[in-house]
Amino acid sequence: MRKAFTLAEILVTITIVGVVSLIIISFIPNIQKKIRAEKIRTVKYKLTQATEKMAAEDLIGPYESTAAFVNELKKYFKIIKICQVPSLASCWSYNTIQVNDDEKIDVSTLQTGLQLQMQSNDTSNYSSPNVGIITADGTSMILSYNTKCEHLNPLKNYQWSTENNKPVTNATTSCISAILETNGAKAPNKIGEDIGLLNTNGPGYACVYEINGKCYSQPFIPTPITAEECEKIKDDLGIKRCCYQHCSEGDYWAGAVKQCGGVDKLNNGDNDKMLLNMFTNYGQGQTDDVCFWRNYESSTGSDAQGSYICKYAPDYNFSFGSNNNSSRGIAGHYAVCELN
Secondary structure (H helix, E strand, O other): OOOOOOHHHHHHHHHHHHHHHHHHHHHHHHHHHHHHHHHHHHHHHHHHHHHHHHHHOOOOOOOOOHHHHHHHHOOOOOEEEEEEOOOHHHHOOOOEEEOOOOOEEEHHHOOEHHHHOOOOOOOOOOOOEOEEEEEOOOOEEEEEEOOOOOOOOOOOOOOOOEEOOEEOOOHHHOOEEEEEEOOOOOOOOEEOOOEEEEOOOOOOOOOOEEEOOEEEOOOEOOOOEOHHHHHHHHHHHOOOOOOOOOOOOOEHHHHHHHHHOOHHHEOOOOOHHHHHHHHHHHHOOOOOOOEEEEEEEEOOOOOOEEEEEEOOOHHHOEEEOEOOEOHHHOOOOEEOEEOO
16 A cells, blocks of 8 residues: 655646646736726715715706715715815825826826816816715725706616626716725725726826916915925936925925926926916916916025915016025915926
8 A cells, every 4th residue: 555645746736736826826816806896886886876866856966066066975975084175185095096007196186177187168067176085985086076067857767887787877977077996005006907987087187278388287285295205206306405494394395396297397487477367367266365386496505495476476576485484385385287
């Protein structure tokens, strides 16, 4: 009677186990992708169940803002946290979304539907500030609402779209543009993987203002970064010096540079007057003084300086920081990214 396996038998067994393991491992990414896709479908389905109930009660809209819509939505959809501009990132698990292999975009810049690449025209207006939410199951969403949303017949049953023969959405969500994340901070944090899209082409800088052949993003208030954060990324972004002495609450100028993707992508001042006029007269309707960060940075003095321009400063004079009061530590100024 044999008491042990032969070497040949052991080698064959090891080979079979190895081949089976490789086959299983090769299937894991596809299985994970299907699981993520199913989670995204489920969120869309639950959201649509809520909007169907709203439509049945003639409450789809139109509403005057995304915030007003979400205020009604929360009565039908389980929401545990709501985040308004400029604090959208508080409803998202990480700061930067991977749009594709070469492009990332900062969550905090997605301030209106225009940054979800939604167009405004005779039948749609997505310029209202976006709203971030976290649902009861932990899903993060950034929503934009069409304030020109068409009235829906509360007595009509709308046909559902399907994925793998499972219901996803119907026309009751047609007034909403959204991105959603079901995987938390875990990788890949990428569009088409763990980030789903609803009625949108996804996050990106939409051309909000076009002046003299140049395209500009929606103005936004940047999120400041610390000097330590600045040091880690300054060479990649073209920043000369990081602010230590006069930026106790953070460096807003460097934060604007980071969110635009580099010094050269922060508006360079060529069209400052026109941008300020368009923003205050036609965009946000600001009545107080409005200032825009510029891409100019001084490398002289004991501390780093940025620059900005304010609409109501005398004759549009530029306001530069000094060694005693670095302009980079100032909150409340807007930033505009150049898109070409």
